[in-house]
Amino acid sequence: xxxxxSNQSALTWFLQRITGILLAFFLVTHLNVHHLFHDITLxxxxxxxxxxxxxxxxxxxxxxxxxxxxxxxxxxxxGLWQIIADFRLKSRAAMIVKALFWILGITLVAVAIMTxxxxxxxxx
Amino acid sequence: MAIFKVFRYNPESYEIARFQEYxxxxxxxxxxxxxxxxxxxxxxxxxxxxxxxxxGVCGSCAMHINGEYRLACETQVSDMGHNVTIRPLAxxxxxxxxxxDLTPFFDNYEKIKPYxxxxxxVPDKEFKQSPKERxxxxxxxxxxxxxxxxxxxxxxATDSAYLGPHALLKVLRFVDDSRDDAAYERxxxxxxxxxxxxxxxxxxxQQVCPKDLDPTGAIGKLKMKAVKGKLLGKLKKTGT
Numbered sequence: 001x002x003x004x005x006s007n008q009s010a011l012t013w014f015l016q017r018i019t020g021i022l023l024a025f026f027l028v029t030h031l032n033v034h035h036l037f038h039d040i041t042l043x044x045x046x047x048x049x050x051x052x053x054x055x056x057x058x059x060x061x062x063x064x065x066x067x068x069x070x071x072x073x074x075x076x077x078x079g080l081w082q083i084i085a086d087f088r089l090k091s092r093a094a095m096i097v098k099a100l101f102w103i104l105g106i107t108l109v110a111v112a113i114m115t116x117x118x119x120x121x122x123x124x
Numbered sequence: 125m126a127i128f129k130v131f132r133y134n135p136e137s138y139e140i141a142r143f144q145e146y147x148x149x150x151x152x153x154x155x156x157x158x159x160x161x162x163x164x165x166x167x168x169x170x171x172x173x174x175x176x177x178x179x180g181v182c183g184s185c186a187m188h189i190n191g192e193y194r195l196a197c198e199t200q201v202s203d204m205g206h207n208v209t210i211r212p213l214a215x216x217x218x219x220x221x222x223x224x225d226l227t228p229f230f231d232n233y234e235k236i237k238p239y240x241x242x243x244x245x246v247p248d249k250e251f252k253q254s255p256k257e258r259x260x261x262x263x264x265x266x267x268x269x270x271x272x273x274x275x276x277x278x279x280x281a282t283d284s285a286y287l288g289p290h291a292l293l294k295v296l297r298f299v300d301d302s303r304d305d306a307a308y309e310r311x312x313x314x315x316x317x318x319x320x321x322x323x324x325x326x327x328x329x330q331q332v333c334p335k336d337l338d339p340t341g342a343i344g345k346l347k348m349k350a351v352k353g354k355l356l357g358k359l360k361k362t363g364t
Contacts, residue, residue, distance in 0.1 A: 009321040010354035013347060085317055088283040 012078055019075040026068045033061075052119055062120040069112040077101045126151045126201050128159055129209045130171065134220050141218075143209070144168075148201075156208060157185050157196035160222075173222040180334060183270030187212055187222050193272035193332040213275035215284070228284055229274050232291045236313065240298065241306035257302035264297035264342065266335045273329035273339050279322055286322045287314065289329035289339035296342040299349065307349075312359045315350035323347075 033054060055061045081101055089097060126148050133141035146163045148154075154162075157175055164171050176182040178197045185196040188211035190204050201208060216224040242251065273289040280286055295314050299307045314320050320343050329339040353359035 009317050009319075010315045010347075010350045010359060013321045014351045014354070085322070086279065086282050088285060 016075060016078050016082075019071045022068070022071055023075055026071070029064075056120060059120075062116065065116050066113055069116070070109050073105050073108050073112075077105050125149055125206065126159065126204075127207050128163060129207065130160075130163070130221070131211045132171075132221050133218050135218065136220075151201040154201045155197055156189055156194075156199045156201055156204065156210065159201055159208065160196060160210075171222075172220040181268060183268035186270035186272045186275070186334070188214065188275065193276050195270060195272070195334045198334060213271050215275060215277070215280045216271075224271075226271060229269075229271050229288065229290070232287045233269065233294065235287065236291045236295050236298075236310065237306075238291075238294050238298070240301065240304050241309075242303055243305055251303040253302050260300045260302075261297050263337060264293055264300070267293055267297075267337055268335060270334060272332045272334060276328040276332045278326060278328065279324060283318070283322065285318045287319050289323075289343065292320055292323070292346060293337060293339040293342045296346055299346070308353055308358050308360070311346065311350045311353050314346060315354065315359060320346045320350060 034051065055065070081098065084097060085094070128146045128148060129143045130146065131141065132144045133139075146167050148159050148162055151159065155178075157178060160171065160173050160175075164173075173185070173187070173196075175185040175197065177184070180195050180198045183195070186193060187196055188194075189196065189199055190207075190209055193213065196210075210222065212218055212222045212224045216226060216228060219225050240251075267290065269290060271290070273293075274280060277286075277289055280288055292314060295310050298304045299310050323340070323343045325340055325344065327340050330337075330341065333339065350359060
């Protein structure tokens with residue numbers, strides 16, 4: 001036990017489980033709002049205006065989606081990292097992949113939040 | 125009568141690895157290990173395999189028999205049918221035939237410090253332990269280090285840095301031991317991408333363990349203990 005090791009895995013493992021449970025709740029709510037019980041179709045076709053009107057109905061949905069976007073991104077990228085880690089990358093390659101995932105994750109969250117802000121603000 | 129189809133390979137020769145068939149005339153009440161001894165003594169003295177106690181205690185004769193990792197000394201030929209296919213343990217270099225190089229297996233085992241660590245004063249007689257405290261480790265101490273779990277673990281197929289189910293089961297054995305006071309140091313060492321969190325809970329190790337131990341469950345318990353330790357701030361980086 002002489003090597004120096006980090007225990008961030010304990011936290012990411014725990015967060016993966018927590019976000020997984022929350023995503024199940026998110027998915028059910030999302031399906032309920034957009035697909036099952038609310039009509040957002042125009043002549044039977046799902047369209048953007050319908051989605052926007054439905055979301056703009058309450059501030060709750062703004063908070064709801066902004067909270068869940070980071071969860072989705074974390075769960076997806078961390079899960080992908082776990083698969084890649086099985087193939088025992090060299091430490092330098094692992095560091096590069098992790099850095100790329102961080103950049104990708106932050107970018108995706110930023111883009112999603114900007115899009116949602118515009119959407120709820122009434123913009124396109 | 126049974127046909128033994130045995131994996132043969134000698135890295136020192138230029139022969140390609142192959143299966144060789146041996147016919148064993150009388151297999152009544154015979155174990156697979158006895159069958160191998162029959163071949164060695166009567167048919168082919170060049171066959172190499174490991175064994176020692178012949179009663180499921182030493183763990184030397186673990187091998188892949190008819191699709192599953194088992195102890196050859198505890199496997200009846202009659203339970204295997206007329207055809208018995210034998211391969212060596214996986215994920216380790218083959219020294220010859222059914223004998224593999226167990227160095228990575230024991231290297232990983234050594235890494236987890238498989239002995240009691242107690243920084244308190246040495247007692248006059250012994251470290252006392254109540255029957256209740258002993259019961260907590262009852263199940264884990266039975267591991268005979270046969271390597272069946274190591275061979276069956278698909279994570280080790282791609283990642284030899286993973287500590288393996290045998291080592292992680294022993295970690296829980298010491299973490300749960302009332303006489304050991306290095307629980308958080310042990311947890312900190314295994315709570316990494318190449319320790320308990322590399323396990324994908326596939327249950328192969330649990331399925332093949334000839335002692336009916338539960339390495340998968342042990343790793344699950346270690347994960348919960350590690351998360352709890354991390355959230356309480358007790359899990360620190362280890363080493364220098």
